[in-house]
Amino acid sequence: QQPVQSPQAVILREGEDAVINCSSSKALYSVHWYRQKHGEAPVFLMILLKGGEQKGHEKISASFNEKKQQSSLYLTASQLSYSGTYFCGTGRGSGNTPLVFGKGTRLSVIA
Amino acid sequence: DGGITQSPKYLFRKEGQNVTLSCEQNLNHDAMYWYRQDPGQGLRLIYYSQIVNDFQKGDIAEGYSVSREKKESFPLTVTSAQKNPTAFYLCASSTSSLAGLPNTQYFGPGTRLTVL
Numbered sequence: 001q002q003p004v005q006s007p008q009a010v011i012l013r014e015g016e017d018a019v020i021n022c023s024s025s026k027a028l029y030s031v032h033w034y035r036q037k038h039g040e041a042p043v044f045l046m047i048l049l050k051g052g053e054q055k056g057h058e059k060i061s062a063s064f065n066e067k068k069q070q071s072s073l074y075l076t077a078s079q080l081s082y083s084g085t086y087f088c089g090t091g092r093g094s095g096n097t098p099l100v101f102g103k104g105t106r107l108s109v110i111a
Numbered sequence: 112d113g114g115i116t117q118s119p120k121y122l123f124r125k126e127g128q129n130v131t132l133s134c135e136q137n138l139n140h141d142a143m144y145w146y147r148q149d150p151g152q153g154l155r156l157i158y159y160s161q162i163v164n165d166f167q168k169g170d171i172a173e174g175y176s177v178s179r180e181k182k183e184s185f186p187l188t189v190t191s192a193q194k195n196p197t198a199f200y201l202c203a204s205s206t207s208s209l210a211g212l213p214n215t216q217y218f219g220p221g222t223r224l225t226v227l
Contacts, residue, residue, distance in 0.1 A: 002153070030213040041201060041218040042154070049213065087153060091213045096161075096205065098144055098169060099216060101154040 001026050003090050005102035012078045012109050020105045022088030023070040030091040031064055031071040032099055035084045042087060045073075050094075078109045114138065115219035117202050122224045124196075132187045132222045134202035141206060143185035144216065147171060148199040157200075160185055189224065196226045 003024045012018055022031060030049050034042035048064035048071060059076045075082055085106050089099030115136045124130045134143065142161045146154040156169030160179040174193025179185055185204075189196045201221045205214040 032213070032215065034218075039221075039223075041220050044215050044217060047213065047215055089154075089216075096142065096214050098156050098159045099154075100156075100170075101146075103151060103153040 002100055003088055003102040005086075005088060005105050007105060008103070009106040010108070012075075012082075012107065014080060014109060014111055015077050018075045018078060018107060020073040020075075020086050020088075020107070021070060022072070022090070022102055023068075024090055026069070026090075028064070028066055028069050028071070028090055029094045031062070032089040032091075033062055033071075033073050034087045034089065035082075036087065036104075037084045045086075075107070078107075080109050080111065083107055083109045115202060115204055115217060117200075117219040117222050119222060120220065122222055124224070124226050126226055127191045129191060130189050130196075130224065132189065132200055132202075132224070134185045134187065134219060136183055136185075136202075136204045136219075138204060138217065139182070139206075140204035140217075141182070142204060142214075143179070144203040144205075145169075145175075145177065145185070145187045146201045146203065148201060148221075154201065157187065196224060199223050 003022050006021045032047045033045040036042040062073045064071045085104040087101050087104045089101045118133045144159040145157040155171050158177040160166035176188045202219040203216040205216045
């Protein structure tokens with residue numbers, strides 16, 4: 001089942017914060033976050049495994065709540081370079097399985 | 112430099128013609144994947160292969176075929192049976208995991224296929 005991302009799009013001014021959510025109707029084993037610039041390949045940001053952990057990457061961090069079957073990506077003090085489409089991908093099982101991706105959240109950071 | 116290459120970057124074909132998209136990786140990854148991306152749809156899995164000489168259908172395999180004769184190569188053929196082939200095609204790879212843990216998938220630069 002495809003995970004649901006929200007919001008679909010968001011516009012921020014430089015320095016503002018944003019939260020992107022990824023929810024699944026099925027049990028989550030892993031959540032993978034990617035950012036894609038227009039016409040380019042998705043770039044890996046971080047992977048979260050079952051266990052409710054939180055991870056960080058520069059000023060971008062994420063949490064994973066397996067009880068709620070959701071993950072959230074936090075972008076703090078946004079920069080122009082953060083613009084792009086963010087995708088969450090969820091594992092289809094507990095092992096090294098292909099991912100099911102959400103439809104993406106388009107983030108635009110303006111000066 | 113290690114990475115995943117896809118060629119060509121842009122491809123134009125006439126309706127009814129088969130076309131093969133190339134994907135090569137020198138990361139020594141065991142698993143390889145093909146995804147299709149349409150505007151507003153996210154990435155959808157076409158085929159994947161976890162070891163050489165073995166592959167499985169993904170969610171939208173109809174009209175596509177693959178082969179995995181070498182570890183580093185996973186070409187995708189878009190056949191004339193694919194009703195709407197115009198899309199952005201992304202290849203990815205990941206290591207296998209003896210511990211059974213999920214591994215990061217790394218993507219190639221993509222091929223944009225346009226069928227005229």
